[in-house]
Amino acid sequence: MPTELEELVGFIANPNPQIRLVAIENLVPYSSAQPSIFKTNQLTPVKHLKFLVRDHPKIAAHALTILINLTADRDVLENVATDDKFLGIVLANVTDPAEPNANLLSMLLANLVKWDALKEIVTRKQDKPATLGSDDLVLNQLMDLFVKGADGSYNKHADFDYLAYVFADLTKHAEIRQFFVTRQDHDGVIPFNKIKVFTEHKSDVRRKGVASTIKNVAFDIPCHPSFLAEDEINILPYILLPITGNEPYDEDDMMDMLPDLQLLPPEKQRDSDNSIVQTHVETLTILTTTREGRDLMRRIKVYPIIRETHLRVEDDGVREACERLVNVLMADEEEATVGARVEEATDDERIVEV
Structure with a gap:
């Protein structure tokens, strides 16, 4: 017989959005206190959580928070980080200037890039947002989000500070370090020069991630x-x-x-x-x-x-x-x-x- 918690986890796939919202809101604390409840049935709850990232913003926010906590687990990290379709959704949504959960998406990315195979992001491309002024290379888009986030000029809901942790973890790979010191065609700027100016920023997260990135590069x-x-x-x-x-x-x-x-x-x-x-x-x-x-x-x-x-x-x-x-x-x-x-x-x- 399933426990009450397991039944609650099942409700996150309910077709009624109100039921989904109540269920997922109540499950957030358990993603840290009792994460095993999300690993049942070959990680089926994780599959549902990835789907809910595209749900109503309130539901999506809770789903992202739970995924951020769960990806501290190696099995969940592998499941999420190797899901290329889901990664594409995360990267597309984080660059949306109207995305209300952009900071949570940045935090999730900071966990996902701990999966070493994601160093392939150095060549990954996606459509460039018209308002970002970047090119179609994902790393350039993330870099420009990070720069614009410092003064809130791109997305009023996000500062993108946690992208500093994304850069810090990615730069353990030689090919990513090369990206940071290579002048980019779309703006003629070396990416390293975009982040160095934040070593005295007010955000502890931004300063720490930038310092770590500089050290790795x-x-x-x-x-x-x-x-x-x-x-x-x-x-x-x-x-x-x-x-x-x-x-x-x-x-x-x-x-x-x-x-x-x-x-x-x-x-x-x-x-x-x-x-x-x-x-x-x-x-x-x-x-x-x-x-x-x-x-x-x-x-x-x-x-x-x-x-x-x-x-x-x-x-x-x-x-x-x-x-x-x-x-x-x-x-x-x-x-x-x-x-x-x-x-x-x-x-x-x-x-x-x-």
């Missing part, structure tokens, strides 16, 4: 000259500013720092999320892999900034990351070369899970 060592060049990606100001506070520096050190870091206002604070600070420091260490990167960081006085970060951030992860970077910057060049290479080769955190 930095593992593309041949692109380091472009990362460091002022007339190309010029990533250092966007990494250093979030980890810099309002501490006073020696005048000689200050004059050698990047212009963006000189004479900061008294109210300037480093990022309040220690995990983000740690990620940025780890990215700096990755960028010391090349002699050019090490020389540049020494020349623009990165060491004093890291010294103050180590002193003022009471977090073991941050301090350990600072110590690793300082060991490279302060060593003689032969030792620094070895240190940088070991860091790149043995870093267990190169794939960022968010």
